[in-house]
Amino acid sequence: MSVRGGDKYAAILDAAQHVIARQGYHNAQISRIAAEAGVAAGTVYLYFQNKPDLLVCLFRERLNLLVSEIKEAIGDAVDPREKLRRAIAQHLRSLGTRPELAAVTQIEMRQADTQVQQQISNLMKGWFAVIDQIIAEGQASGLFTREVPAKQIRNLIFGTLDQTVTAWVMSGYKFDILALAEPTYRLIAHGVMQHREGGVGNGDSGSPEADL
Amino acid sequence: MSVRGGDKYAAILDAAQHVIARQGYHNAQISRIAAEAGVAAGTVYLYFQNKPDLLVCLFRERLNLLVSEIKEAIGDAVDPREKLRRAIAQHLRSLGTRPELAAVTQIEMRQADTQVQQQISNLMKGWFAVIDQIIAEGQASGLFTREVPAKQIRNLIFGTLDQTVTAWVMSGYKFDILALAEPTYRLIAHGVMQHREGGVGNGDSGSPEADL
Amino acid sequence: MSVRGGDKYAAILDAAQHVIARQGYHNAQISRIAAEAGVAAGTVYLYFQNKPDLLVCLFRERLNLLVSEIKEAIGDAVDPREKLRRAIAQHLRSLGTRPELAAVTQIEMRQADTQVQQQISNLMKGWFAVIDQIIAEGQASGLFTREVPAKQIRNLIFGTLDQTVTAWVMSGYKFDILALAEPTYRLIAHGVMQHREGGVGNGDSGSPEADL
Amino acid sequence: MSVRGGDKYAAILDAAQHVIARQGYHNAQISRIAAEAGVAAGTVYLYFQNKPDLLVCLFRERLNLLVSEIKEAIGDAVDPREKLRRAIAQHLRSLGTRPELAAVTQIEMRQADTQVQQQISNLMKGWFAVIDQIIAEGQASGLFTREVPAKQIRNLIFGTLDQTVTAWVMSGYKFDILALAEPTYRLIAHGVMQHREGGVGNGDSGSPEADL
DNA sequence: TATGAATGAGATTTCATTCAT
DNA sequence: CATGAATGAAATCTCATTCAT
Structure with a gap:
């Protein structure tokens, strides 16, 4: 066996x-x-092999789960905006329904030494690749801004999600993180500024907003 | 003495x-x-008192520096958008011009144990307060969206900046982080979506965009 | 079986x-x-039975081989000097043609714990018995000195051979240990001092020296 | 300090x-x-630095003691035979009067791992150098045989002494090792063979034998 | 204030050995 | 006879902290 x-x-x-x-x-x-x-x-x-190996394996296993759940959530969506919306929602759902895992990934595992951090950092590329793909499609289709480097868009998306989950864990799980999925998507998609009517991002009838 | x-x-x-x-x-x-x-x-x-106390003191000292530099950068700006723009730029400048400090705050200190993390987390409230004030002013003036909880806007702003600096450190300082100030502001302000002409956020003549 | x-x-x-x-x-x-x-x-x-038993069995098996080869080499020799000469030569030959075995007996097995060393020490008595027999015959026949305890003669013979093989192994097998058989015999037989002509140990025509 | x-x-x-x-x-x-x-x-x-370092330092300290005692024992002797005689006697005395040290050097330290053995082996060169010097002088003066490589003479001397002390320790210190000094010298000097009257090595009136 | 020699708790990892199959 | 997965005891070394000077 x-x-x-x-x-x-x-x-x-x-x-x-x-x-x-x-x-x-x-x-x-x-x-x-x-x-x-x-x-x-x-x-x-x-x-x-040893303790670091155990920790890296744990992280890999859980991250693979996260990424596969996100990919499944994206499913057959075509519109990059919808893909983004589902990816954000699933990230928050995957960790928001597993408080113990969230505590481990957001707080505890960050205390690992540099050797483990390095490997964790490499594993993160799997999740970054999913985000980058969405961004690339979004920019290719003209739906996402091209004025900003794709990597910085990735930093926005990942940084916001990461900080959101961390804040949730450190609050003692005191707020409903699942409820933040849609607002977070809106923020990322449309920005902090007030949206004029007929404003940003309301695409065709198949637009994400229309689905809500 | x-x-x-x-x-x-x-x-x-x-x-x-x-x-x-x-x-x-x-x-x-x-x-x-x-x-x-x-x-x-x-x-x-x-x-x-002991090693944790030393680390917390180090973080407090440096964070106080960061916050005071940001407050000074905001200076006499009135428009919340301009305040946000300056705050973002100064955060990136304060750390981007101090690679050693950035490595300590973004990478190394995160390996501190949970006890220290908790205290660091409390210290962060000083910087969060500045952001929250800008957000409150923005929302009060109707310039910032009210559809999203202020705390989540804070997560967006801080998470993006934090992730940006972390990525810069982990890259070995291989890109120009100061050049990311304006794109990052735009992303946060206007979001990922393509901005229509006459789109979001073009406020009065004192608007951030007008300054560019 | x-x-x-x-x-x-x-x-x-x-x-x-x-x-x-x-x-x-x-x-x-x-x-x-x-x-x-x-x-x-x-x-x-x-x-x-256990690991020490395995090691002791290994040593016993190999030592038995060594002793039987030496006994066979001695064969039908009668003169104790010739017996000594053949025993010395065969000891060097038995180990000198088996570098791996020499490394094990001279270097590695000596790292065994005291318990195993004690048993190995007992096994050595088989090889000592052969030497002692030669010494006894030599002393009985008046050919070997009686001024020195037989046991000390044994220490001379065994100690010299042991150190010779050890030095060979530690040198990385860099010299021809078989070529040392005759000089070693001479040293042991006649000592370090310069031999006068007509000096010590030139026995009858069957003496070892006559064969050289 | x-x-x-x-x-x-x-x-x-x-x-x-x-x-x-x-x-x-x-x-x-x-x-x-x-x-x-x-x-x-x-x-x-x-x-x-660590445990191996402690062991190597212990061995070095004790070997330095042994070598210095031997050098002191040799003192102002001129005749290489006398030097050899004194060196042999002192080696047996230095260890024979320190049973605990003898057990450590002859039995216990040999169980050290290869790393330590290697360093011990290097330290032994200090003692070998003293022997080699005596041999060189003996051969140069024509008193010692030149038919045998100096290194093999060293193997004879050291091997015999080493085996003698080891046998003494393993016997439980049951015989008088100091009494073996002179017989051991004779064996090494004159060999195993019966010495004719007026035999080998009777040098001038200052010869070692004359001193006994 | 300042020193720095001494303390001592605490965890990873190996590997001979067993035993259910 | 043979297997090999599982066991669990045991020791080195680090480093934050103290305290006599």
């Missing part, structure tokens, strides 16, 4: 997430994670 | 920033910071 | 020698030895 | 020797050595 396919692999990752979320990154000893997973400490090393 | 007034206080903070920037957060031992500051390790404890 | 008769028994010993020689004593894990032998780790414990 | 000059430096080395001799190499934990030395475990790392 494949090492990564074993149910202990998933059990250890789940345990790591639990422990990190509850006890904090720096208190997440291998021994606690192993105990939580119901295995011996040494067993962890049958599935992961 | 005030403890905080001694030049060793500042020397230790400067040393901490140097060491953290060069060696990374997890290699920034008190002994190295003390050596860099030209004092004995024990002396650090005459000026700071 | 005898456990020790199985070919896996020999295969595991061979594998142990390979692995110890290549990876060093402290990197010679049971799992690697098993893999090299083409069996599962657990299988090793069907043939050996 | 020099780090290596502090009395704790010597105290830790002494403690290491005690613990290794009593508990065996593999049971010589830093914590036990520190306790024996009357310091905290962490203090050991103020004086030594």
Whole structure:
């Protein structure tokens, strides 16, 4: 049986997430994670090379989930605006319905050392690629502004989402983050300024706004 | 004489920033910071309660600098849009001209434990207050959208700036972050969507756009 | 069927020698030895009680080989001097033609813990017995000095051979150890001092020296 | 005060020797050595880089002692035979009067891993140099045989001494090793063979034998 | 104020060995 | 006989902090 396919692999990752979320990154000893997973400490090393590897695998697994959920949410949408709208909503939904995971990704894992951060940073490219694709389509179709570098648009989108989820976690989950999906989309799409009637972004009848 | 007034206080903070920037957060031992500051390790404890306190003090000091520079940049501007524009530009300028500080605030200090993060989070309220004030004025004057909660507008502004500086540091300072001030303002102000002629945000003659 | 008769028994010993020689004593894990032998780790414990037992068995097997080769080399020699000469030559030949084995016996196995060393020490008595027999015969026949305890003569002979092989291994096998057989015999037989003509040890026409 | 000059430096080395001799190499934990030395475990790392470094320093210190004692014993002797005789006697005396040290050098330290062994091997060159010098003088003066490579003479001398001390330690110190000095010298000097009257090596009236 | 030598708690990781299959 | 997944004990080393001077 494949090492990564074993149910202990998933059990250890789940345990790591639990422990990190509850006890904090720096208190997440291998021994606690192993105990939580119901295995011996040494067993962890049958599935992961070392502690950093375990953490990177955890992040990869969860990020892959996030990205796949977002891709699925985008589904067959054609309009880049609609794609953006769905991607934003799904990002907030994927983390907003998993407070424990959100705490891990937004707060705790950021305490990892530079080596792990570097690998996490590489993994983020998977999610960036999805955003970049939407931006490229949007600019190609003339729907998105070309006055600003695509990378900076990505910084706007990702930075806003990241900060939103972080604020939610640090607030103690005290507000309804799912309700922020649409306002956040509007902000990103149309900006902070007051929209005149007949203003920005109201495209054809298939426009995102029309769907709401 | 005030403890905080001694030049060793500042020397230790400067040393901490140097060491953290060069060696990374997890290699920034008190002994190295003390050596860099030209004092004995024990002396650090005459000026700071403990290591977390030192880090929080460092962050507070630098954030206060950032906020005061931003307030000064805003100066006597009246139009909330202009205030926003200047604030964005100054945030990027304050960090963009201090790569070492940017590395510390964007990358290294985020590895601090949850306790320190919590205190840093509180300190951030100083900078958030400036943003929130601009937003409040913007919304009150009808220039900024009221369809979106002010806090979410703050998340957009801060998240975008934060992500921009982080991307700049992680790129190895390979692009001109100061040149991103205006595009970033436009994105935040007008959004991602293509702006129609006569579109959003062209206010009076004192409008930001008119200044460009 | 005898456990020790199985070919896996020999295969595991061979594998142990390979692995110890290549990876060093402290990197010679049971799992690697098993893999090299083409069996599962657990299988090793069907043939050996534990790791120390495996090492002792390996040493015993190889020492038995050495001793039997030496005895065979001595063959039908009668003169104790000739016996000594042949024993010395064969010791150097047995190890000098098996560099891997020499590395294991001279360098790696010496890192074994005191418990194993004690058992190895006992096994050495087999080889010592051969030397001691030659010494006894030499002293009985009046050919070898009686001024020195037989045990110390043994220390001279064994110590010199042992150090010679060790030096050869540590040199990276860079000199011809077989060529040292005769000089080593001469040193041991006649000592370091310059030999006068008609000096020590020129026995009858069958003396070793006559053969050179 | 020099780090290596502090009395704790010597105290830790002494403690290491005690613990290794009593508990065996593999049971010589830093914590036990520190306790024996009357310091905290962490203090050991103020004086030594790591455990291997401690062991190498211990060996170096003791070997330097041995070599200096031997050099002093050789003193003003001129005849290479006398120098050899004194060197042999002092080697046996230096270790024979320090059973604990002998156990450490002959048995326990040989269990060190390859890294440490390599450094120990380099340190041995100091002692080898003394022997080699005597051999060179002996050969130059025509007193020592030139038929055998000097290095092999060194192997004879060192190998015999080493094996002698090892046998003494493994016997549980059950024989008088100091009494072996003269017989060992004779063996090395004159060889195993029966010495004719007026035999080998009777030099001038100042010859070593005349002194006995 | 200032020093810096000393402290000591605490976690990762390895690997010989077992045992259910 | 054979397997190999799982076990779990054990020790090095770091570094924030203290305190006698």
